[in-house]
Amino acid sequence: MKNKRTPEEIELLNKAFNHALNLLGVVDRNDPLCDMVARKVIEVGATGISEPREIAEMTVARIGLR
Numbered sequence: 516m517k518n519k520r521t522p523e524e525i526e527l528l529n530k531a532f533n534h535a536l537n538l539l540g541v542v543d544r545n546d547p548l549c550d551m552v553a554r555k556v557i558e559v560g561a562t563g564i565s566e567p568r569e570i571a572e573m574t575v576a577r578i579g580l581r
Contacts, residue, residue: 524560527560527565527567527570528556528557528560528567528570530567531556531559531560531567531568531570531574532552532553532556532571534567534568534570534571535555535556535570535571535572535574535575536549536552537571538571538572538575539552539575539578539580548580551578552574552578555574555577555578556570556571556574558577559573559574559577
């Protein structure tokens with residue numbers, strides 16, 4: 516069974532995802548990198564960090580493209 520996320524958690528992850536894409540300069544949502552970013556945002560978000568900017572920065576660092 517998958518963990519259910521609250522609307523607040525979804526909003527947090529969405530903000531982090533968008534910020535991470537911005538940091539990486541990704542504008543094409545069909546770019547395969549978007550899937551990788553989304554997975555990493557969820558992974559980093561699961562650590563308990565509650566600031567979208569921090570999640571995004573850690574996501575970009577873990578992907579290793581910046």
